[in-house]
Amino acid sequence: MEQSVLVIGGGPAGLSAARTLGGLEVKTYLVEKAQKLGGRPILEDYHTLIPRKMKPSQVLGPFIEEVQSNPNVEVFLNTEVEEVSGSGGNFSVKLSNGKTLKVGAIVVATGFTHFDPKRKGELGFGIYPDVITNLQLEQMFSREGKLYRPSNGELPKRVAFVFCVGSRDRQLGVTNVHCCRYGCALSGLQAMEIRQKYPEVDVFCYYMDVRTYGTWEYPFYWEPQEKFGVRYVRGRIAEITYSPQDGRLRVKHEDTIVQRPAEIPMDLVVLVLGMEPSEGTKKVAKLLNLKQNPDSLFIEPADEVGDPTVSNVEGVFIAGACKGPIDIESSISDGRSAGVNAALYLRGAKVGA
Ligand SMILES: Cc1cc2nc3c(=O)[nH]c(=O)nc-3n(C[C@H](O)[C@H](O)[C@H](O)COP(=O)(O)OP(=O)(O)OC[C@H]3O[C@@H](n4cnc5c(N)ncnc54)[C@H](O)[C@@H]3O)c2cc1C
Structure with missing residues (x-):
């Protein structure tokens, strides 16, 4: 079992997963395809957030700072996942920057896009x-x-x-x-x-x-x-x-x-x-053989598992708007839950079905 986790997507859900994993002293790679962290609220300059009327930087700034300063977390910006082989516990992941990572678990947090x-x-x-x-x-x-x-x-x-x-x-x-x-x-x-x-x-x-x-x-x-x-x-x-x-x-x-x-x-x-799955969500779902809703193409949790961050693929956890419309605070909770599940999985705990 590789003792490291890959988090794909640096929005509210992915940041929360990476912060949780880093805090648990798990070696974590956070891959974000944009030039900075924060997901849609930061990349697209949202003004004031429901429900607490805070600015995106107030809510997500502390997550970004912690992730960037935690020595357990390595951040790759302007980077995407190109190929994944292996299975739960031993994934081999090829990144668009030419680097290959060996990880035991993966958290998918690739988010949404806006309806055109x-x-x-x-x-x-x-x-x-x-x-x-x-x-x-x-x-x-x-x-x-x-x-x-x-x-x-x-x-x-x-x-x-x-x-x-x-x-x-x-x-x-x-x-x-x-x-x-x-x-x-x-x-x-x-x-x-x-x-x-x-x-x-x-x-x-x-x-x-x-x-x-x-x-x-x-x-x-x-x-x-x-x-x-x-x-x-x-x-x-x-x-x-x-x-x-x-x-x-x-x-x-x-x-x-x-x-x-x-x-x-x-x-x-x-x-x-309205919200639709991002191109990244659709691409990563295919790379990892994740279950998708046949109509909307959002990623779906595993059947008959009560935990919404457990996917149908062993060792792969899912968080945030890649699963459907969701607000920021729920994305943060979801990311934390996916991060904890990934850490438990590395320690040999039974997670999921
Ligand atoms: C106009 C608008 C206003 C909103 N305002 C609020 C609000 O005030 N309060 C609130 O609670 N919610 C609000 N929301 C909802 C909020 O945007 C989402 O809840 C939140 O962004 C979901 O976070 P996420 O991390 O799941 O996804 P995202 O924010 O979409 O982040 C996903 C990240 O993954 C990256 N990514 C995608 N594909 C890949 C890939 N293949 N490889 C690497 N990285 C990848 C993306 O670049 C992005 O950084 C609003 C939504 C809209 C449309």
């Missing part, structure tokens, strides 16, 4: 500059510190959030029927941020139903409405168009509470994006 909103052509993304994604709104806040209409740089008078773009959508086929889990709560937070900074801007949230699950219900559903005057409209969006007469967008929808079609002028429309 161009696949929902009727929403006008890529056609009208004032239709943006919720990721672009995060970046507007974090990189530029202000809200504006990309078409003319002016402050919008009305902003609409459209929930569930690429989530819970059977029109896209079977691949995107899952809920993204973070979207309703993040939209509540972004809507409050807009109203707090620009009280003159009206904000509307168009939803199928609101899934601010668990303790997120009050701070990210009721508070936006009761304290910040955000308006929630239960409606299905039929189309987003542009009116050259007034230079504003038109959100055409059916209000499913009053059961009437409506068309509201908007200055900025924010599409709340």
Whole structure:
């Protein structure tokens, strides 16, 4: 049994796994294909995180520092896994930097990618500059510190959030029927941020139903409405168009509470994006023969094992958004659990089925 672990992916889940393993004094290799650690929240400059309203650097900075300073953890940036041979206890892994590693266990934490909103052509993304994604709104806040209409740089008078773009959508086929889990709560937070900074801007949230699950219900559903005057409209969006007469967008929808079609002028429309498995997740799943959901292609835990970080391949553990939509705190817990399982496995403990 090789006494070392490979962690693939340096996002919240992989960082947490590597930090746990390093803390347990297990020799750990952390391979990240991007040029820095932190996963999507750091690589893509998220602004403020649900649920604690902290900055990505506040949440993930300590993980990055610990992983980088722990002598048990060796980090490879700009690197991917090319080939894997052997089996649990004795894997041989070829990296894209030419190095070959011998490891006893592997933690897969290769994460997700965003739904491409161009696949929902009727929403006008890529056609009208004032239709943006919720990721672009995060970046507007974090990189530029202000809200504006990309078409003319002016402050919008009305902003609409459209929930569930690429989530819970059977029109896209079977691949995107899952809920993204973070979207309703993040939209509540972004809507409050807009109203707090620009009280003159009206904000509307168009939803199928609101899934601010668990303790997120009050701070990210009721508070936006009761304290910040955000308006929630239960409606299905039929189309987003542009009116050259007034230079504003038109959100055409059916209000499913009053059961009437409506068309509201908007200055900025924010599409709340769903999550899909990343290319890295799909590639690594194939390299390691991991079980994937046949429709979404997210990696699935082993059958009939109660532990969600145990995969169908002995010695391989799975954590975070490579398994489906998940929030950052749960990704961190998941990474820790996968790290502990990998360490137990090296010590000969029975992990899994
Ligand atoms: C717009 C948006 C805003 C969000 N805001 C919040 C929020 O406020 N709060 C919250 O809790 N959640 C939020 N989320 C969800 C959050 O992004 C995820 O929970 C989290 O990023 C999952 O962490 P992860 O480590 O599993 O995956 P990722 O963050 O995707 O990290 C995976 C890492 O693996 C690397 N990788 C991929 N393939 C390979 C490979 N083959 N080899 C090596 N490395 C590889 C990637 O480069 C990446 O660094 C948001 C999501 C979106 C889309």
